Amino acid sequence: MAARTKSAVKAKAITPLTKRKAWKALGIHYKKIAKVHLRKLFGDDPKRGERLTLEAAGIFLDYSKHRINDQTIKLLLQLADESRLRERIDAMFSGEKINITEKRAVLHVALRAPKGSSIVVDGENVVPGVHAVLDKMASFCDRVRSGAWKGHTGKRIRNIINIGIGGSDLGPVMAYEALKQYSERALTFRFVSNVDGTDFAEAVRDVDPAETLWIVSSKTFTTLETMTNAHTARDWTLKGLGGDEKSIAKHFVAVSTNAAEVTKFGIDTANMFEFWDWVGGRYSMDSAIGLSTMLAIGPDNFRAMLSGFHQMDEHFRTAPFQQNLPVLMGLLSIWYGDFFGAQTSGVFPYEQYLKRFPAYLQQLTMESNGKHVTLDGTHVNCQTGAIYWGEPGTNGQHSFYQLIHQGTELIPCDFIAFAQALNPVGRHHDMLLANVFAQAEALAFGKTPEQVKKEGTPDWLVPHRVFEGNRPSNTIIMDKLTPEALGKLVALYEHSVFTQGTIWHIDSFDQWGVELGKVLAQRIIPEIESATEPKLAHDSSTNSLIRRYRKLRKISS
Ligand code: F6P
Secondary structure: OOOOOOOOOOOOOOOOOHOOOHHHHHHHHHHHHHHHHHHHHHHHOOOOOHHOEEEEEEEEOOOOOOOHHHHHHHHHHHHHHHOOOHHHHHHHHHOOOOOOOEEEOOOHHHHHHHOOOOOOOOOOHHHHHHHHHHHHHHHHHHHHOOOOOOOOOOOOOEEEEEEEEEHHHHHHHHHHHHHHHHOOOOOOOEEOOOOOOOHHHHOOOOOOOOHHEEEEEOOOOOHHHHHHHHHHHHHHHHHOOOOOOHHHHHEEEEEOOOOHHHHHHHHOOHEEEEEEOOOOHHHHHOOHHHHHHHHHHHHHHHHHHHHHOOOHHHHHHHHOOOOOOOHHHHHHHHHHHHHOOOOOOEEEEHHHHOOOOHHHHHHHHHHOOOOOOOOOOOEEOOOOOOEOOOOOOOHHOOHHHHHHHOOOOOHHHHHHHHHHHOOOOOOOOHHHHHHHHHHHHHHHHEHHHHHHHHOOOOOHHHHHHHHEEEEEEEEEEOOOOHHHHHHHHHHHHHHHHHHHHHHHHOOOOHHHHHHHHHHHHHHHHHHHHHHOOOOOOOHOOOOOOOHHHHOOOOOOO
């Protein structure tokens, strides 16, 4: 990796997206291919299912069930070139401040860079600092897991509760659930994120404060939800341990970039695990924000996960675009969103342990690419980030798949499956995999009226039983869900998101869209809590909702 430093950069001028040659050519090409059915594409090319596949870093991608031909791929790759994707990848990996609205480098890739490599930000190689924190985390985790770290009363820690929200929660929860099979089952892990008191109450209802360790995870250490929950946890701990302030040191650790606020809260910075402003919240599960993950699966497994991330980083950084998994997946998303007008994208892991993966991806994709202006501040003239959603298979099949098969929306789907079961029980895994293959097949090829009639279906029922098909999907297959595999999978999506953001020429690393609601809530809180009737100056709807709530609410003691 090149070691060079760049100060905050203004976006380099680039031909607006819709004026790029490849974009225009894709528009013309779309008109030709939009009506072509996957039945025909497969009929014309018997080897299509083998040809349109890609395998790299232990991930196999079948992208044959997409409404594309070789020309589509050629034009999408040309679009990547005209969008200067290569240059942008190099800029990210070399520590340029590509998050221009926050004047920050974007270096989650440094979090998994091997010891000895160099990535320079503001004149400093950040990699040694990354490994110093990893070592500190490992030694802490070893002490907690072995029982050497004792609570205030001398009892060992049995419960670990992470407080955080957004990127300081979704990655840790997802990774904990995904890697439960590798976790220390003698420890109980909980995650409190919502400012709704129920989240806190349910997390603590059956645990002993003397055996509970709190991880307060917040990049800024100012987030309303996290700080509210952290203070409640502090009170709960003190109440449970006789009010001794000294107990905090044994029961609270922090993960943050903000040492001053951590100290203010009362956590010794010796018990703080640092990360940096060049790690975006939604890109932080492999930083110290993953402390709960490391406590659960142990330092060796955590390092294996980092190695998985790094392998995908290297693939993304070095592979030619036509053989580059994240690039291809990102370009295909552009194809559906911007040319077919698909507004959503379904992600369906056929792996129960990945049940929180769609929720995790929602922040990664939608907070990154839900943007309406380009890097130059002009309004985009195309559709940007799709809505990501999903549930694990096979559950979703008995719920919303009806709409994907026969509804009027085009929903490109990602099916994710693993060849090896983590819990081999009878025939379950074969059935699981049969279902994932069947869904992708049914979506692509459907069932014609002729086929339906042939089955003896009465004429009036035929239209109801027809599957139009031509619904596109990716099928991703990996060997087994391991920490390393999880790292690869997450990095695959991270870089696909980056690819899309680069084509749209947007800042995928800021999140100004979450600010306004936060500011307004801060204004409304004192209005709700005011002992006397406050003067309200909102719109008439907000005013009357506040008044109604004030009238109806019960004051908690
Ligand atoms: O409100 C959005 C956000 O800023 C996310 O980007 C971030 O992951 C989350 O809040 C939590 O922020 P913090 O880690 O600073 O508490």
